[in-house]
Amino acid sequence: MFFWFFCMFTFLISQPLNQEIFIKQLQAGKETAFRQLLDDYQQKVFGTCISFIPNKEDAEDVAQEVFLEIFKSISKFKGNSKLSTWIYRIATNKCLEFIRKKNTKKRFAFMQTILGNEIPIDKTSYFTEFNHPGILLENKEKSTTIFKAINTLPESQRVIFTLAKIDDKSYQEIVEITGKSLSSVESVMFRAKKSLQEKLENFYKKDSS
Numbered sequence: 001m002f003f004w005f006f007c008m009f010t011f012l013i014s015q016p017l018n019q020e021i022f023i024k025q026l027q028a029g030k031e032t033a034f035r036q037l038l039d040d041y042q043q044k045v046f047g048t049c050i051s052f053i054p055n056k057e058d059a060e061d062v063a064q065e066v067f068l069e070i071f072k073s074i075s076k077f078k079g080n081s082k083l084s085t086w087i088y089r090i091a092t093n094k095c096l097e098f099i100r101k102k103n104t105k106k107r108f109a110f111m112q113t114i115l116g117n118e119i120p121i122d123k124t125s126y127f128t129e130f131n132h133p134g135i136l137l138e139n140k141e142k143s144t145t146i147f148k149a150i151n152t153l154p155e156s157q158r159v160i161f162t163l164a165k166i167d168d169k170s171y172q173e174i175v176e177i178t179g180k181s182l183s184s185v186e187s188v189m190f191r192a193k194k195s196l197q198e199k200l201e202n203f204y205k206k207d208s209s
Contacts, residue, residue: 051166052095157192
């Protein structure tokens with residue numbers, strides 16, 4: 001019996017220590033630790049990016065930026081949250097930065113056209129080539145419409161709805177990633193659903209008329 005308790009105690013105290021050691025190895029610049037980080041999180045980070053940015057090439061580019069930010073900022077990680085939460089927070093912020101830049105470019109190009117001084121600039125939205133893995137070909141048109149509607153939501157609603165319904169994060173994970181309370185997440189999610197329902201109803205009414 002004593003041996004069993006000793007084994008359990010050793011196992012329990014070793015779990016946080018392993019995470020702590022891993023973080024210290026990352027902060028020390030250990031190549032093996034960074035390889036392990038990529039193995040553990042590469043697909044997960046890409047999954048979050050493609051949820052916000054449904055274009056494979058753009059999502060891959062943003063995912064690379066996420067890992068560059070992780071490598072650059074890991075020395076500042078204080079362990080106030082789980083490592084995974086910190087990584088998903090970086091991924092979410094990088095996706096939002098990308099979306100803001102795209103929207104700014106589109107507005108700038110539009111103004112140049114109005115002023116009669118059009119200059120060559122990337123006018124494409126990240127919805128132009130819809131390329132979300134797992135979406136069946138016959139559903140792509142409908143999915144593109146849904147993603148466009150999501151993009152019109154206020155940023156807080158867009159973040160929570162995307163994390164919950166597209167990236168399949170639990171409410172508790174969203175609480176940890178966003179720093180919002182559970183009641184706030186639930187409230188924002190309710191408003192996002194209601195707003196999307198109204199937007200999509202209006203779209204399909206116009207489409208059928």
